[in-house]
Amino acid sequence: MSTTTLNSGKFRPPFFYDVAVVGAGPAGSMAALALAKKGLKVVLLEKSPLPRYKPCGGGVTLRALRLLPAEVLSTVQDTCHLIEIHLPSKKLSFKLQWKQPLIFMVMRQHFDYALTTEASRQGVRVLSPCRLLYLEKGRSFIKLKTTKETILSKFVVGADGALSRVARTLNFTPCNYLAPALQAELRLSQSELARYRGIARFDLLFVPGGYGWVFPKKDIISVGVGRMSPGRINLNKCLKDYLQFLGLETPRPKLIRGSVVPVRPRKGAFVKGRALLVGDAAGVADPFTGEGISHALTSGLMGAHAIFEGNLRPDDVKKIYEKMLRSTLLRELRWARIPCLWFYRNRKLGELVFQIFAKSLGSAMAHIISGKGAYSKVLANPLTYLKIDPVFRDEVAE
Ligand SMILES: Cc1cc2nc3c(=O)[nH]c(=O)nc-3n(C[C@H](O)[C@H](O)[C@H](O)COP(=O)(O)OP(=O)(O)OC[C@H]3O[C@@H](n4cnc5c(N)ncnc54)[C@H](O)[C@@H]3O)c2cc1C
Structure with missing residues (x-):
């Protein structure tokens, strides 16, 4: 693929944008797409040539799938109606069947590229391969020095993954784990x-x-x-x-x-001056399952919403984005750490919880990944635990 790709032809210097999004994963492409749909002038930088490989199981949950534009759905390669959950140390297992498929399997290079292509179709200028080298803060814009060109932008979205250069350059607090x-x-x-x-x-x-x-x-x-x-x-x-x-x-x-x-969000700010973090750069993957695509898409959408509603004014964007994050995603992630304590801290406790509660928790997880429930709701509901239903070998829970 050529160096400058996807919708790059009609842009001429000076390279001045409303928003520069760094990273063309699900978080970045989703944010860029949403911003372009609102009529903002957006550039999306990706350090790797597109389509780029990403080590990932490629399991897209139903709650994530619901957020995607129709054009991306053709990249689904398998649809899982059945989830098998095993506890090998005790030779226990059960099967979870849901009314709808709960997990959709994709190859990330095709899935991510389809979303980036959709962003490009909506007017986003995509630069790839184009690595962000450093950022310089100005009063009314940020200057991005990249391997291709220098870009001036009123706002920057850091969607550049777990080792985010945007976050490091602007001294955001590091992710805990x-x-x-x-x-x-x-x-x-x-x-x-x-x-x-x-x-x-x-x-x-x-x-x-x-x-x-x-x-x-x-x-x-x-x-x-x-x-x-x-x-x-x-x-x-x-x-x-x-x-x-x-x-x-x-x-x-x-x-x-x-x-x-x-799997631990950054402590402190998610917006600093004219820069905002989304997806893995913000540290919002699910700590129990490691599922990151869903929250990457959600935080990308929230970031775009805040930039638009805050009219690109740093204080307003910060207020809107951090309020949205704290009242939804971050709250959920705190609740999601409870099953981590049960299962991952102490093997014996994890095995015991599995034997007693696995089927009710399995069914609760199905609600969560389908988007119909939330950790905060199912874990706070005593009925989840009252349905004690021990697991024996090779069972089916529906
Ligand atoms: C082995 C493994 C399996 C996983 N399996 C699943 C799964 O099955 N389901 C699930 O939901 N989640 C899974 N995850 C988590 C999921 O992959 C991530 O949470 C998700 O990719 C986050 O999306 P993102 O857009 O925030 O970041 P990324 O997808 O990491 O995208 C960041 C992008 O930024 C680019 N970039 C980085 N630095 C720069 C720079 N300086 N300049 C320009 N571009 C830059 C990168 O090249 C990359 O394309 C898995 C993770 C791993 C490691």
Whole structure:
């Protein structure tokens, strides 16, 4: 792909924008798209050539899917009606079937590119590959020095992931914990793939303080492990053991890649002067599941809303964005840390909770990822715990 891509032709110097968005992941493309729809002049910078690879299970929950423009839905490669939850240490498992599919499987390079293309179609200028090098604060604009050109912008959206350069340059408080995750993409024959189709599998506590997953795609399966709670871990060994446990250890073509998921939000400000953070840059992934796409999209939309409603005035944007974040996403993330304490802090407690409450909590999780419920509602509701329903082997909960 050529260097300057997607809708770049009609723009001429001086490169002055209402908003410069850094990072073309789900958070950045969603924010750019929403801002362009409001009529703002937007540039989106991405350091990698597009479409870019992103190590990710590519599990898009129903609540995330609902936020997406129709054009992106064609990138879904498998639809999971069934969720299998296993506790390998006790040889327990149950199956969760919902009225609607709960998880939709995508390859991130196609999914993210479809969203970026949609932003471009709405008038966003997309620059790729174009890396942000540093930012300089001015009174009425920010200057962005990039590998391609210098950009002046009234506002900057930092959507540049867990290791955000925008956040580091502007001295935002660091994220408290970046959860490591590693996955293998295994190419299987169609007959081998058939047994994985339509099923999202989780093996809780296979990894200390975390879990393993198997997500099916069109030609591959994504098998991964992640540690959600702080602590030392050799993820390479965990992944090898997990593949062996699943009977997938025989040599076959595989791509192994890892990264981090910010499962503790930044403390303090999310807006500083003319810059605002969204998605992984803000640290808003779910601490229990590591699901980050949904909150990346939501925070991208909230950031765009605040910039527009605040009329690009830093104080107003800050007031609107931080109020929205605190009353919704950040509140949810605090509640989501409760199941982390049960399952990830102490293996014995996690196993006990699984045996007693797994099915009711599984059903509660289905409400949450479908977008119909919230951690704050289901965990605060005594009925969730009164439905004590012990798990035996190979059960089906509907
Ligand atoms: C192994 C693994 C598996 C995962 N599986 C799932 C899953 O199944 N479901 C789920 O919901 N979440 C999953 N996540 C989490 C999810 O991938 C992230 O939360 C999500 O990608 C966050 O989106 P984002 O737009 O905030 O950031 P990103 O998707 O990371 O996008 C940031 C973008 O910014 C660009 N960038 C960075 N620095 C610069 C710079 N200086 N200049 C220009 N561009 C820059 C990057 O190249 C990147 O394209 C997983 C994470 C990992 C590590």
